[in-house]
Amino acid sequence: MLESDSPDVTDRRRFLKLVGMAGLTSTLAGAPLALAQPTRSPGSKVAKPVPVPEPVAPAPRDDKPPEISEDAKTLAGIIERRYGKHLNTKQLEAVTRELNDRVQAGQRLRAVKFGNHDEPDFTFKA
């Protein structure tokens, strides 16, 4: 049941197809501002649970695979550029899905309205 860890060229093409950016990785490599200027994903509404250190009871399964947002695809390109040598295609696909979940979770966090005075719950001490 353990996955292979060795990257494979055919699989790599499959990953690029998944994230819809075959031929895009070289462009991404020269685009370090991709994180700073994310594109908003219009379709994301509800965040799926992402991993925490205890098992989360699974939600009812939807047979339809979740749509991967443009943000997640862009971030997946960065992961591939930075860490691709450590990841095979299956793993990159899983990372992409997790990025998708995290992007949606981030949107839920940003949807909470705060006042300028609302500080994070930690205190810096000099």
Place this chain on the structure above:
Amino acid sequence: MIDDATLFQPVRSLAQRLRARTLSPVALTERCLDRLNRHGPRYNAVVTMMRESALREARIAEREIKAGAYRGVLHGIPYGVKDLLATKGAPTTWGAAPYRSQRFDEDATVIQRLRSAGAVLVAKLAMVELAGGMGYNHPNASFSGPGLTPWNTKFWSGGSSSGPGSAVSAGLVPFAIGSETSGSILTPAAFSGVTGLRPTYGRVSRHGAMALCWTLDKLGPMARSADDCALVLAAIAGRDDLDPTSVDRPFEYAEATTPSRRLKLAVPKGVTEKVQPEVRENFERSMGVLNEIADVTRDVVWPDLPWGPAVSAIIGAEGASAFIELIESGKVKQLKCPKCRHGGYAATLIPAVDYLQAMRLRVRMKLAVAPLFEQYDAVVSPTRATVSYPADKNFEDVYPGISGGPPLIPAGNLCGLPALCMPNGFGENGLPTSISFMGPAFSERALVEIGNAYQQRTEWHAQQPPGVTVSAARTTKPAGSRGSNR
């Protein structure tokens, strides 16, 4: 010769015998070491046996007790620790292959405090690799193999404090120290059928403990009863200059007290709607017992806040930072669970803004739950929506459609609140179910008193898994039956 039944006695009973010198600390330690050797492998519970140092500590305890220099209820009591606590003279593996040879030249503060109390460290116990920080989805997520519950070894003992859960459950140690970031004491306590106490954030020093998430990590006891957990907490709680998050709130506890007035308990709306039927039935029966000591309000609305996204962003970002070298070097490949081998990469790209939004939310979350605890002494719920998971399946492939309702475990951890859980019956496949009590910050005494009252009226905590003793025969009591205080 110490019989097997002795190994299932609560700490307070063992302490009485040790103090009266009808039980020898050396003999008790040898018996625990023998059981850890003999039964530990069956549950994948043990990483490192501490035989030499344990016998040395036990001999010291024996001499001191004989000389009348009795240190207190933990004097001469053997115990185990989750293998994320630094221990001089032994490896500290964090449950992960890349750290199998790791050694520290000092003891964690908790170990030092337990030694001062006269307790005897007999073993370092198994855990989910890196306390689950890389996002495991399978019980087989430790180099020592999947932790197995003594109630049915085809099922998981829970994580990430897997070894502490199974070792206490099988009578290999009277108590153990676990850790919780978000569920890692409560879950293995529930799946192994023992009592677990998650202390308030800051109550117990984490100095010498593996850091997964600085703003969420906590250490706490797992034992046979609420009373035992309180005795251990009293020994380890308090300010430590080596952990700046620790607070000067010592926990004093001597007698097994129960609530001095009628309590008010809240059951959040939705906590039993989608749980397994046996979990619901056992919870309802427990509520029948609790009605004797408390007024219970049902369907209390739990604040609707993004608990899941917040805890995920915080653990993800802090965990990725804590293990950035492991992730970036690709050494995560050496981890056991396939998901853990890639689970850290996405977290490296969590925006700082998302992390800070989550940290700002924690202020609001604490404010949102505070009014509940002005009205109620504690919030009560099933600890888990299901019994344990099969040891050979991914979590997402079992129990589809089952849900525990409001995410009380993430919520309690985000707010730094204490919780106490204990067994309250059995469900599918002979596996234990569990009930939890969560209170406001630093309400451990009140929670323990509720637990004492419950356990004085029931015997679920005194049950023994099959095959762990020569004469053990599980006596699953009929609904509503009661037993003596043990």
